[in-house]
């Protein structure tokens with residue numbers, strides 16, 4: 654059990670990229686990495702926090718790279734959305750091995766595999782302390798899973814979108830290339846958009862801004878990091894109004 658302060662949030666959205674699940678493999682799902690992230694979610698769930706998740710698909714397929722290779726863009730995007738369903742099922746399996754009840758809820762109905770998205774039903778799952786993993790993005794081509802995370806977080810009444818990355822926040826320049834890069838403690842939505850700080854894509858940030866939904870960028874590589882950040886400690890950047 655971690656010794657950090659208990660979380661001060663009631664309901665949150667955790668957004669991770671598909672790449673976060675691939676470990677050092679360079680492709681697909683790396684089961685020990687998926688299990689490690691499942692433990693991060695369990696620590697927070699055990700504190701009574703209601704957890705929503707959106708997982709990207711970039712470890713399997715990205716619509717833009719498909720269309721760059723000559724594939725029709727919307728078809729490539731649907732392939733990307735299907736990739737997110739695979740990742741969601743992988744995460745569901747890891748969470749259930751830890752005894753956590755979960756639901757995979759897809760924006761594209763596929764009843765034999767997971768539940769279709771029905772807002773009221775999803776809210777009920779959260780109230781019953783089931784982790785809801787929202788799959789297939791927004792269900793529309795030309796969007797990203799960052800936008801899906803912001804959209805579902807708004808619909809579910811989450812208090813923030815927690816974007817778990819490899820970096821512990823948002824910097825003014827790439828911290829891997831520039832040792833003098835400075836991390837923002839807080840940054841406004843408008844500044845993140847204007848300076849193209851790479852928090853999320855512009856659609857996602859604008860949606861968060863319009864719904865006054867904070868985005869908290871933190872590193873998922875720190876063990877126990879998600880719980881620490883929910884307790885208001887650790888290193889992170891908060892994007893807000």
Ligand code: UDP
Nearest residue numbers: 671709710711716730733790791796797798
């Ligand atoms: N995608 C989409 N609509 C959505 C969400 C995702 O078309 O609402 C497709 C898009 O092709 C994208 C792919 O799914 O490239 C994977 O999602 P994303 O790139 O957001 O994954 P991440 O970078 O977070 O792993």
